[in-house]
Amino acid sequence: MSKEEDNKRIVGKWFDQFWGATFNPAVIDELAAPDMLLHYSLHAPRKGRADIRAFMTAFRASFPDLAFGGAADLIAEGEYVVGRWVGGGTHTGAAFGDMLAGALPAASGRKMRFTGTTVLRVVGGKIVEEIGLDDGVTALVQLGLMRTA
Amino acid sequence: MNTAAKTGALQGLQGLQRRNFLQLAGAGVGVGVMAGPGEIAVAASARPAQKQARRNSALEAANKAVVGRWFDGFWGPAWRPSIIRELAAPDMLLQYSLHAPRRGQADILAFMTDFRAAFPDLAFGGTAPLIAQDDLVVGRWLGGGSHTGAAFSDFLAGPLPAATGRKMRFSGITVLRLADGRIDEEIGLDDGVTALGQLGLLKKT
Numbered sequence: 312m313s314k315e316e317d318n319k320r321i322v323g324k325w326f327d328q329f330w331g332a333t334f335n336p337a338v339i340d341e342l343a344a345p346d347m348l349l350h351y352s353l354h355a356p357r358k359g360r361a362d363i364r365a366f367m368t369a370f371r372a373s374f375p376d377l378a379f380g381g382a383a384d385l386i387a388e389g390e391y392v393v394g395r396w397v398g399g400g401t402h403t404g405a406a407f408g409d410m411l412a413g414a415l416p417a418a419s420g421r422k423m424r425f426t427g428t429t430v431l432r433v434v435g436g437k438i439v440e441e442i443g444l445d446d447g448v449t450a451l452v453q454l455g456l457m458r459t460a
Numbered sequence: 461m462n463t464a465a466k467t468g469a470l471q472g473l474q475g476l477q478r479r480n481f482l483q484l485a486g487a488g489v490g491v492g493v494m495a496g497p498g499e500i501a502v503a504a505s506a507r508p509a510q511k512q513a514r515r516n517s518a519l520e521a522a523n524k525a526v527v528g529r530w531f532d533g534f535w536g537p538a539w540r541p542s543i544i545r546e547l548a549a550p551d552m553l554l555q556y557s558l559h560a561p562r563r564g565q566a567d568i569l570a571f572m573t574d575f576r577a578a579f580p581d582l583a584f585g586g587t588a589p590l591i592a593q594d595d596l597v598v599g600r601w602l603g604g605g606s607h608t609g610a611a612f613s614d615f616l617a618g619p620l621p622a623a624t625g626r627k628m629r630f631s632g633i634t635v636l637r638l639a640d641g642r643i644d645e646e647i648g649l650d651d652g653v654t655a656l657g658q659l660g661l662l663k664k665t
Contacts, residue, residue, distance in 0.1 A: 426649070
């Protein structure tokens with residue numbers, strides 16, 4: 312089993328249990344490096360396990376059906392794994408202030424469904440960095456936070 | 461969002477189906493956690509789970525070299541139209557999230573000719589080493605240009621009249637698929653929030 316195949320398994324498990332339909336908070340202690348960086352273009356960067364747990368807890372309190380999944384094969388070389396994904400959720404929960412573009416009042420009922428590409432770096436079996444580009448134009452227009460001019 | 465943008469977004473999603481990442485990683489474990497109703501599928505370009513553990517190092521190095529030349533000659537500051545005949549497959553697909561998809565050498569030449577007529581100083585460059593596996597190469601990039609030229613109507617979000625003087629500078633990630641030393645497919649995600657905001661085509665509500 313090559314290092315790349317190991318890293319893909321780690322990222323596959325992470326995406327399923329962190330980003331998938333059923334959130335398993337224990338996956339953070341299992342697979343995130345203690346000082347992991349999580350940075351997606353829609354959100355402010357997060358650093359460390361506690362901050363990353365707070366991010367996902369708040370995201371799912373606002374979007375209880377949040378779920379993302381793979382859209383194509385993972386691509387791996389060396390420490391890097393690249394994932395392409397699609398997903399979203401319905402804003403039926405708490406007010407949400409973690410989009411850089413603006414805040415949503417509670418239970419707006421708006422739905423987002425968008426794609427993205429993420430590059431993760433895995434060292435010693437732990438994810439040290441997850442940097443993703445969201446299709447923010449799609450998500451933010453759907454959420455009513457931005458509009459085309 | 462205008463009709464063209466909606467259509468583009470739909471086209472972008474129609475080929476996609478959600479799959480479990482463990483399956484994508486080749487683990488063969490179908491935990492079935494992904495899916496909401498009606499959300500299951502396989503990307504149009506997706507291949508069977510990769511079973512091979514052996515690396516195609518020579519192929520990957522050669523493919524990276526091709527992509528490096530392509531990024532320089534097609535996307536770099538020194539645009540060289542002949543790069544298309546050199547490195548693009550005859551029916552190459554070029555698809556970025558800001559634009560409608562293009563297919564074939566002539567369509568791709570028209571895309572870049574128009575883009576540079578509107579943004580004469582257009583230039584993009586790599587921001588991190590290329591990542592390659594088998595026939596795929598992933599590039600991360602940054603760049604942009606100043607809209608000092610022709611009117612431009614090739615953004616899905618809306619048209620620009622001539623010479624607005626607006627500048628865009630944004631990043632993105634692109635996945636390219638190669639075959640026999642040529643680029644078959646180039647699918648990129650632009651940081652459209654940044655670019656369209658700078659161009660005045662996207663506004664906060």
